[in-house]
Structure formats: C-alpha cells, structure tokens
Amino acid sequence: MVVIYLISVIVSSGPVRRFSKRHFEKDAGWKAAAPGNEDQWPGAGHRLSERKSNSKAHQSLGEGGCLCPSLGLRSLEEHVIYLLGPVSMDRACSGVATAMFVVPEDDIRSLLADRSKAGRWRTALDRITPDNPAGLEHVALLIRACRTDPDALGAVVTHAGRLKSEIFGPAVKLFVPVYISNTCVNECLYCAYRAPNVEMPRRTLTEDEFRREVLEVTGMGYRVIELVTSESIELQEPGRLARYISIAREVLDQAPASGDAPEVILMSWALSDEEFAAVRDAGVDAFYLWQETYDRRAYAAVHPEHVPKADFDWRVVVFDRAMQAGIRKVGLGILFGIGGWEFDVLALIAHGRYLEKEYGAPPDALGLPRFKHAQGIPIRDAPHPVSDDQLRLAVALYRLAFPCSHVFLNTREKLSLLLKLLEGGGSEMNIACAVFPGGYTEPVRDRQFDHYSYPTDKTVAMLANRGYRPTHFLAPTAQ
Numbered sequence: 001m002v003v004i005y006l007i008s009v010i011v012s013s014g015p016v017r018r019f020s021k022r023h024f025e026k027d028a029g030w031k032a033a034a035p036g037n038e039d040q041w042p043g044a045g046h047r048l049s050e051r052k053s054n055s056k057a058h059q060s061l062g063e064g065g066c067l068c069p070s071l072g073l074r075s076l077e078e079h080v081i082y083l084l085g086p087v088s089m090d091r092a093c094s095g096v097a098t099a100m101f102v103v104p105e106d107d108i109r110s111l112l113a114d115r116s117k118a119g120r121w122r123t124a125l126d127r128i129t130p131d132n133p134a135g136l137e138h139v140a141l142l143i144r145a146c147r148t149d150p151d152a153l154g155a156v157v158t159h160a161g162r163l164k165s166e167i168f169g170p171a172v173k174l175f176v177p178v179y180i181s182n183t184c185v186n187e188c189l190y191c192a193y194r195a196p197n198v199e200m201p202r203r204t205l206t207e208d209e210f211r212r213e214v215l216e217v218t219g220m221g222y223r224v225i226e227l228v229t230s231e232s233i234e235l236q237e238p239g240r241l242a243r244y245i246s247i248a249r250e251v252l253d254q255a256p257a258s259g260d261a262p263e264v265i266l267m268s269w270a271l272s273d274e275e276f277a278a279v280r281d282a283g284v285d286a287f288y289l290w291q292e293t294y295d296r297r298a299y300a301a302v303h304p305e306h307v308p309k310a311d312f313d314w315r316v317v318v319f320d321r322a323m324q325a326g327i328r329k330v331g332l333g334i335l336f337g338i339g340g341w342e343f344d345v346l347a348l349i350a351h352g353r354y355l356e357k358e359y360g361a362p363p364d365a366l367g368l369p370r371f372k373h374a375q376g377i378p379i380r381d382a383p384h385p386v387s388d389d390q391l392r393l394a395v396a397l398y399r400l401a402f403p404c405s406h407v408f409l410n411t412r413e414k415l416s417l418l419l420k421l422l423e424g425g426g427s428e429m430n431i432a433c434a435v436f437p438g439g440y441t442e443p444v445r446d447r448q449f450d451h452y453s454y455p456t457d458k459t460v461a462m463l464a465n466r467g468y469r470p471t472h473f474l475a476p477t478a479q
Ligand code: SF4
Pocket: 184, 185, 186, 187, 188, 191, 192, 193, 194, 195, 229, 230, 231, 309
C-alpha cells in the first residue's frame, strides 16, 4: 500500500525527473573524458550514490512497512528509488509493472557453508537428468563434495558431458566476436580499454569499415556474429547501435546459408529500455552481458564509483529490461577471478532460474571468461584466482543446472583446455578471435586482454576429426 501510494503521488505530481541511465549521463554532462579528468563529469559520483541498492528494496516490498527513519531517506523521490530501484522509477512513471532479479546472497552463503548431506553427492548427481536439472542445493552440494572428495570432480564432469551429448549430440556451435568500438567511459581495473589507459589506441569503426569486417568473417565461414562494444559515447547516439545491427543482419542474410539460422548477438553495455527497443527492431537475435561478479563488494573493488558501470543494480537487472523488451535470448556470465567463484556460480544459476521462472525462457548461454592480464591495467593477478579444474567444474555445473543452454567457451583459454571443457559440458565456442575494432581486416597487436586466436580451417578440421560437428559455419570452399 505504501508503494502504491508513493507511486500515485509521484505520477500525479506532473513531470518527474526520470532516473534512467540516459538521463543520468545527460545531467552529468557525461563525456569521454581524458584519463584522470573526472572533473569533466560534474556531480557524477553524487548521482551514482543517489541510486539506492534495490536488493533491500525487494525485501522491504515483501515485508511491508516503511524503513525510512532508519535509512535516512529524505525526499519522496528517494523513497521510490529506494523501494523500487532506478529501473522501477522509470516504470513507476510510465505505470508499467516490472520484475527484477535480486541476488539471494544470504541463501547462497548458507548453502555453501552447509555441512549436511556431504556423503550423498553421488545420489544427487545420478538423479540429474535433462528433465530434472540441478537446483541450487544440488549445485552447492556438488561444489562442497569437490572440495574434499578426490573422486567428485571426475564424476561431475563425466555426468555433465553425458548430458551435453544427450541434448546436443556432437554439435558445437561456432561464433566469432567482432568489435565495433574500444572507446570507453568506464575504468574497470581488469580491462585495457579502461578510459585512463592513454597508451591504448582508440577506434570506433565507421559503418563501411564495420560492413567490411562482417563480410570478412562471413567469408571465413562464420554465421553467428557476436557484436562487441565498450561503453562508447559515440555509439549511444540514438539509433547508432541499431544501424550496426542492421548491417550485420543484412550481410548474414545475404551470405550463403550454412543450414543453421544465422544469428546476431549483441554484447555491449547495460542498455536502457529505449535502447533495447531500438536493437530489437533492428533485428538482434540475442543479448549477452557478463555481470563480472555477483558479489557487490568484489564488484565495487574493481569498478571505480564515478563511472556508469559502477551501478551494480542497473546491471544486474539488465536481462529484465531485455526480456521485457521482447529479447528472449540472453547470455549471462561471470568474469572468473574477480569474486569468489563458488558464490558467483551459484548466483548466476539463481539468476538464470529466475529468468526461466519469470519469463519462461532459460538463458541462451552461460559464459565463463577467466581473468587474464592485459597491458595498462592496474591489477596484475586475479583477486580470486580460478584453477583449470575449477573452471572445468564450473562448466559442468552450468550444464547440470541448464541442460539445454549453451555453455560459452572462449579463446582466453588454450585449445587443449577448451577441448576438455567441450567434453565436460561446453557447447558453443569461438576459434578465430580479434579483440580490437577492425581486427580481421587490418590485424593489429593491441588487445583488451591476453587471448589466443586459432586458425579457423585447421581447428574446424581438428574438431571434425575428433567427432564433433561444427554448426553455424560454412567452409569457404563451400561458399
Ligand atoms: S570491461 Fe568493458 S566497460 Fe570495462 S573498461 Fe573494458 S570495455 Fe569498458
């Protein structure tokens, strides 16, 4: 009742300043500032701190009653933002009902600390089938088992590999990343494209350059293109991102068919409702975005607070905005090494389960890039390193929790490890990889992070020799 009352007062009080990300940047005079020149963003830090955490907001909505005296909320606007979060502030103004994901932090921590049923992991594992996927409790039980039982990892990985074969057979879906821009307003401590890295050459492809790049990768055989962009001010001009999507769509639709439907995947910043509507209308098939970590404190430690990406809450509900805009294929992921991996895997699974329940669509893909060093970044080593075996376990757990989703492998890893990950549950991977705009037509050495790029023809042949069937791919000789 309190919420309904507050919303009705705000809506009836005339024009209300919307706390959307777009508005926030406009108000703050956001620009691609020179590194260290945060003064060009007046009030930015203040505005960000105005966005209250919405995790407590959800709890308080369920409990009823007003928490304002203890929370120090002053204005009516602050009350609504606290109670509903920034996204709902928009929706409150437009009168649209909304749903938003909340990380079940306490539940996850107690599941990881639970010592009961430790010896029953084999029974739990045997019961996991495509029709009966692993729940959070099962996943936590298997993680705990792998800490102490030397037999557990092999058994979990083997079971996940069996499930993968049951669903996908020998198919391996191939994709190729194509970068549009590496100009970025953010300062993620783990990324060479962070704004303060003055040594990094910056580039945003023109539409013609981009078309050439897409033609190049379709000529190499790829039919799933992951468009990647940093949080670039240029690309935030209305309609600009949508035009790149239309170009990719057009080139793919005109390329000789491979037998599988071509796809345009977008991986960009955490888009607003309006931006989602624009890319949907331009023909995007899927939207992927990595949360990096679901642990708020670990997230804050690597995302300086005066830039947009510092807004954990805006990012964590991005798939609600995507799904509500009608984009039903979404990809979730963690940058392994930033937060504790066990917590993050469980949080990601909780997130995927929430999307499945709320919108009737499980995640299209689950990503697991691992921290790699890059030139010009202030952290040399991962704050929470993840071993190869832990990565294998994470792939397997994703498969057990979401048997029909793609587990998305990437060329941050050596080919020998990628093959093990494919055996243990992976189903989608890239082979050729340029992480600089224009990297396929004009190869350059600058890179966002250390990675490999494998020759497409030889690697596809090697996969086929091992019994895999690469999909969404048409060899150049067959074009
Ligand atoms: S990770 Fe993305 S948002 Fe962060 S600095 Fe790099 S390109 Fe920008």
